[in-house]
Amino acid sequence: VSETLRQPIVDFDHHSPEFNADPHTAWQSLRETCPVGWSEHYGGFWIVADYEGNHVALKNHAVFTSERVDSNSGDHGLNIPGYATDEDLIAYPEEIDPPDHWPLRKLINARLSPAESREMQPAIEHWTTTCIDAVIGVGECDLLYDITGPVPAYTILDWLGFPHDRVIEAAEIMHDTLGYPPESDRYKKARANDMIQQTLWAACAARRKEPRHDLISWLMTQEINGKPVDDQTIVQLAIVLVGGGVDTTTSLTSSALVHLNRDRELRQQLIDNPGLLEPATEEFLRVYPPLSSIARTARRDYVLRGCRLHSGDRVLVSRYAANYDPDAFERPEEFIVDRFPNRHVSFGLGPHRCVGSHIARLMFQEMMGQILRRMPDYELDEESISTYPDRGMVNGWAALPARFTPGTREGAPA
């Protein structure tokens, strides 16, 4: 039986004000009308907006590559438009396909396995306690700037070996790169700032002389394919850990706090039964995927959902739309606290699955657990909270001012 090939044209721009006024509806209508469609923006790209399409595109690296291959739009990279230029170092192992991907990935896997992540629980507790202590007596704060932003940034960057006094600046560069439209001044300024990379190079030089108990020093003791890991490889690995570490768990936790500002019954349920937080984590992940889309490039012609993708076509894969696909989730619009099974794709699928997924869950649960215990009556100022102006890639927040009944410090005195 011959199949009629389709090329449904959609007017879709995930960086536009129209999209960003309501990304949820935009992704939903895309999946319902296509679910695979072609947009003429940014030199042309496909959008994959259903659950099965995510499985095909994210697990089949032979067709859908993460590498910087020539494309029909002249663009490459893991977002559309791709922001990496040829001068930018290739991100390891994110922009490398198997089999070369594996030796790089294995190094990081070994340090972020579930067991190794649990070893970081004391550090996660320390940073959460410290950040909440700094505001608990005041009775008001910005939950994003004071807690959900700094806790993951300090936890991950400290583990990595990034200097303490540059952590907040690095986090802000990542916020501006991921949360603001490509044509905005904030985005351009952040993209032009190479502080993160320079700091990583300097940290490598310092650790060569004097190793410490951090990931950079540990990587220096390791080998890839029988050769010692050099500084450039460490920088290429570390850039991904900075990017993945500072803006993703922040976005998830912030979304959950907004959700619980609007659903007081669920907030009370989680306060009364802290054990519920573990299954709830998966549902918060499904409903608020921090990374809502990711790009690939077609290495060869391929028919997906009756659409002919040409070799070199750019492809934007929407995890967000997949997580609300009624073919994969019953009553997807409903928040079901103990939903099971809950095979969301918020950490991606296939060889590039989020390497930090285990520590992300632990950080989320510690922040939520402490906030619900120490600030159970937190009240967000709904008039003043705001999302990222650009949620095409990261489903994040720009401000979360809140009030709560003041409490007492729990950590060591500052």
Next chain:
Amino acid sequence: MKIRVDPELCSGHAVCNAQAPELFSLDDDGYSNIGSLEVPPGMEELARRGMLACPERAITIEE
């Protein structure tokens, strides 16, 4: 009952292990290392939960 984890499909989500650590063990990288395994009597439900949790659909069960 027998469970099988396809090592080609396992991507280290480790959610099977989170459901039933006594059944779904992991290697040092956090990936499944069971290959195929006879499910001890009484643990059939845990095996099913582990299978259903896997987002990669890497786990199959033979009754």
